[in-house]
Amino acid sequence: MKISSKLMVIVALTFFEINLTLWSVFEVAKGATFHQLNFLHLKYSSIFSNEITKIENGSSSFSIAQLKFDINNIRQQPIDCLDQVNALDRFMMEQIGTDDALDICEKDIQSADRVLAYLDKFSEGTGDRDSLVQELKVASDAFNENSILFEKPIVETVAFIMRTMIPLVIIVSFFNILFITYMSRNIKSSINSVINLLSNPNSKESLDTEIDKNVTGELKTLLDVAKKRVIKELMVKEINQKLESLVEKRTLNLTRANEELAQFAYRASHDLKAPLTSTKRLAQFIKEDIKDGELNTALNDTDKIIAQMIKLEQLVMGILALTEADSSEKELVEIDFESILLELKSTTSELQKDNDCIFIVDINVQKPMKNEKVRIVQILENLVSNAIKYSYQNHEQSFVKISVVEESNSYVIQVGDNGLGIPKSRQGEVFQMFKRFHPNVSFGSGLGMAIVKKHVDYMGGTIEMKSSGTGTIFTIVFVKESVK
């Protein structure tokens, strides 16, 4: 049963109880009014009897109008009495056998009407004084008798109401109190069971199933609405949290990018400035040498200036390549590693000769990898030229070995050498910009590995390095799905 229906039953019961009580009070009050009217009836009847006694005693000055006025006064009480009796009263009086009071009223009115009619005739001159007195005495006796007879059924009726209605009101009130108590406990226990369900959910079943099983009516509706609201609030909260973390992540990335950019600007300007200031000094030396006639020294210094300019050129080219690695969006093509490595072997042939380094290639690819050729070429150029430049001259034979292997879900590119290696303490700096580990062996811009890393990152691959005093191996992996 719904809580609202339970409350409606309580309201209906209370309404019935109040109406019953009010009706009983009105009925008892009506009984008192009837007693009052009967008392008035007796009073006017007494006045009427006195008037008759005066006429009997020979008083000549009696007034027909006065007599009519007295009779009309007497007649008014039964009329008022009958006016106040409704159908329910009549039915009740019939059932308890006190409806003769109503007959008495009617008889009283008829007696009054008859004597009033006789008085009208007497006024018109018909009838004598004795007959009039006789008629008046009959009426007066009837009035008195009616008053006496009227009292008993009224008392009985009021007594019946008192006997039946008061216990009935008490019973209904008592039942109402019991029902209200039961209903309020019932409602409270429904609410408590919902609270228990929410506080200690049974782990065997989901909360939704438990609610469907145990909760009905308005509480179920309330829970459904609350659930929808909570879900909505949680979703909003979750979205806000996601947005916050996204903003935080982006801010962190931007901060890092800014720091990287600031570091890049400092290092780039520093590295660009160094060969320029050296060149300025060397040019001053050349002037002095020429003045002093030291032409050989001047020539040596000129060679140094040329070397500085080559460094500067390499550096600028490196910076350009690094910038391009960030921005260019190139076409995806099938990578022909064999032709790329053949060309690389040819372009680095002088370098190989200078460093007495041999070139070993091992390609095992069934289905060609699709990728940006320019990036792949730059990666291989940097790794291979580093391997050759930093070869270890005391070896029996220096080599650079390039292998490309297609695995089930990836392409693995390895560039290995038996060269100088990278000092263990500085291996963490390999992919940083402007890092050089063997400047006395060969000069580089210090940007090559940063360019390689940027390209690999851009293409969604990974790069790892293993290095020791006996050589270095770079391993690049492009997972097939992630190849852009």
Add this chain to the structure above:
Amino acid sequence: MKQINVLIIDDCEVDRYILKRHLNKIGVMNVFEKDDGLSALQFLKNYEENLKIYKDKFPPIVIFLDINMPNIGGFEFLEKFAELRKTLELKSCVIMMYSSSDLPEDKARASSFNFVKDFLTKGEIQIDELQTKIEAL
């Protein structure tokens, strides 16, 4: 100009050449060159042997030290040099930082060693200034 022994530790050959030429110009002729901190430390550790070979040209009185170098960089060299001073006769040897870095944190870090006497920025140092600093030692 009094004769003092100098050691230049710098991985850049041109920078070593420029500084050496400046020093020669102001009359400092005993100049050793090392291209990183590791080889410089080894050179100093061979103290007795070098004394025999170079006689009064060893040990150096002034070391010009670069910061960014392979193997052992400038700051690591300073830490190891501080240890070395406890065992070898290098108390009168002072260090002048000679770097293209002009970062305040680098200057502060170098100044924390009491034997670091100056911080020279490559490309900015003038020959007269260098002479004054050497003479003031």
